[in-house]
Amino acid sequence: MEGASHGLEFCLAKEADFEQVMSISEDIYGGIDYLPAKYHAWLQEPDRRVILAKKKGQVIALVSANVVDDGCTAVVEGLRVAPMERGKGIAGIIQQYCFDLIRAQFPEVKVRRYTRSGYLGPETLAKFRLICKQEILPLHCELEEIRPKLDAAISQLKACGTEWEDPILLRASDVQRVFLNPNVVGGVLPGKTIVLDWAPYRPLQSNLEILLKKNLIWLADGQEEPRVLSLGATPYRIPMGADCNRLSIDIFGKHFPSARNQFLAQLQRGIGTLQGSLYCLLYLDPCLWQQMYSFCQISFGLHQERDFEGQNVLETEM
Known part of the structure; x- marks a missing residue:
């Protein structure tokens, strides 16, 4: 061997x-x-x-x-x-x-699937099928500083009247129905794929049963024909430093106001009573990246270059 x-x-x-x-x-x-x-x-x-x-x-x-x-x-x-x-x-x-x-x-x-970041050259694309691509927006902050800014951003949107609509928290029974809806699969999920952090799943009953065991926050902007869905993972400690937590939020769909509102709601729910610092990775459709980046600049003082070159889901035969 x-x-x-x-x-x-x-x-x-x-x-x-x-x-x-x-x-x-x-x-x-x-x-x-x-x-x-x-x-x-x-x-x-x-x-x-x-x-x-x-x-x-x-x-x-x-x-x-x-x-x-x-x-x-x-x-x-x-x-x-x-x-x-x-x-x-x-x-x-x-x-x-x-x-x-x-x-x-x-x-x-029959198939092996990968998720990779960065530029995909001709050699890679000759070997693999590109299923979908999401952009990545990182937000690194101290939790004691982000909480008042987060509350202020939500309050300001609510005050505008038309800018805020409370995202809907999906129950387990809702998740099955919504994520298996053919219109959602074909029109909302990127490449007909559910990507949780860096792990891609097809929208199948068996996969949803796996995901429902992971203590995720499932949000939508509607239960019948949603335009935007999101998954918020449980935060966990990372080696970056003492009391540094990582939070991953995956957003599916292209309607910016709903995506922005779900990002804020996921962030608010995700940080809970955490202490220390936060490294949040937001995964979203490429068409939303610039709008979300500008919003984070204004609301949270985010000033940094793009740290990641996109999240690509690839597959090929075994």
């Missing part, structure tokens, strides 16, 4: 491997890495395989694949290689091992 020629051994990740996994991840994503908060939960997911590559007993690479879409798709997440081992082809080798394992254990899987 190709891994043997590199002195690699492969195994399923365990709880005891956590510290070694963190040691190869210190420079990942500039301190906003999700893996420290998700690693232990991933190990408990029955349809996910978290694979480690070890050299002389030490972890040097990780990748995971989660089987979704009624068992037909493997979503690849969490790929990382130790700094001293990069540029040696390790990423390709561990992914191939992972794909072989998935094929053996989940023979119905």
Whole structure:
């Protein structure tokens, strides 16, 4: 096997491997890495395989694949290689091992799906189908400073009368009906896909059952034919600094007033009683990015260049 020629051994990740996994991840994503908060939960997911590559007993690479879409798709997440081992082809080798394992254990899987940031060159587009693209707007702030600005922004919109409409909080039964509505699937969801943070799912009953277990905040601007929907994840600590929390908000749809209102409502619900600082990542349709950025400049004093080059959902056959 190709891994043997590199002195690699492969195994399923365990709880005891956590510290070694963190040691190869210190420079990942500039301190906003999700893996420290998700690693232990991933190990408990029955349809996910978290694979480690070890050299002389030490972890040097990780990748995971989660089987979704009624068992037909493997979503690849969490790929990382130790700094001293990069540029040696390790990423390709561990992914191939992972794909072989998935094929053996989940023979119905026909497609593998990825979410990637940044520019997609011709070589990438020749290998993968681009399902959808969302832009990313980061908001980094101190919570004690953002709360009064958030309250003021909502109050000002409410005072305008026509600018504010309370987003609707969807119950579990509402979620099933709304997200499986053909008009929503074809007209609101990007590429007919539900993207939670960086994980893409097709709008299927089985996937909604998975998502409904994740303690998400589901908002809409209507229960029958919504123009905008949003998902707010539970905030979690990140390595960026002491008491630094990450909050991810995914917005689907192109109607800016509804998207803005749901962003504010998700932010208000998400921060709750959190203390310290917040790194909020807002994912939204490319046509809304400039309007939302301008709104955040005015309301929150956001002054920064675009930190991310977009979120691309890609897929190809196994």
